[in-house]
Amino acid sequence: MSDLLERLRGRGWRLTSQRRVVAEVLDGDHVHLTADEVHARATQRLPEISRATVYNTLGELVSLGEVIEVSTDGRAKRYDPNAHQPHQHLVCSGCGTIRDVRPLGDPLADLPADQRFGFTVSEVEVTYRGLCPSCA
Amino acid sequence: MSDLLERLRGRGWRLTSQRRVVAEVLDGDHVHLTADEVHARATQRLPEISRATVYNTLGELVSLGEVIEVSTDGRAKRYDPNAHQPHQHLVCSGCGTIRDVRPLGDPLADLPADQRFGFTVSEVEVTYRGLCPSCA
DNA sequence: ATCCTACGATGGACAGAGTCTAAGTCAAGA
């Protein structure tokens, strides 16, 4: 996480307390918080941080490739700090919990040429759904 | 499409001009309209149809399994009348066009047991992304 | 053919998620 801040400062990022707090909140595994959840947690450490700044900072982290935007339901987007290891998501239909998963093989290979309609396909996103142990 | 209306009438649906128009707008292949797009097209045929009715009717069609809700971007949900043939989606990152595709094999099989975290996995949703011929 | 009524349609208020702006603040280089 501190190396994230180093990396960003190297790219000319002005290091403010707000940005530091947002980065801290996003630290960890299987973290998939909404912007408002990030804001709520950031507020505990820095009471006056604004919603706009959280949105701005998250947007910048996404642009810089340090955070991934995930929208598994039709609701709020979730922000995922696990950006450097490609992965997919397993979502509980009961409670909404999201886990990072790594399927075998290359999901792109499953789409035959005659199903590509002339597209240059470069990316694939897979969402597995089911019930977690607590909800089953 | 008329068999759709028959099926629904058989299930006790009251057949109103509004519902008929929404069903007509959703007819076709590779149709993935937002609720407001459905409303705009429905308005051309039936000028006084309301937004609420479009949302209600779409919601009912989804509950009845006749239409599928798709959210490929973080924006508005899209409504897909191709509900009886399981399929996945190929989305153009340039213009947003969505095509129905059928990948080979069973995507569920690619998730090994040690990546299931005790979940009962029952469903998988795949979104391929790339550039369509016009945007490339 | 007409009547009844419960189901459906309507418009507008409301809510959640996100964007934008104008004005104030401050990190960091000179």
Added chain:
DNA sequence: TCTTGACTTAGACTCTGTCCATCGTAGGAT
């Protein structure tokens, strides 16, 4: 320490979707 442009802030605004009270009508009953 001074300066300045980048950053933060509050709140207005947009977009998507839901809810509600009231009105209208599809379709069965007579």
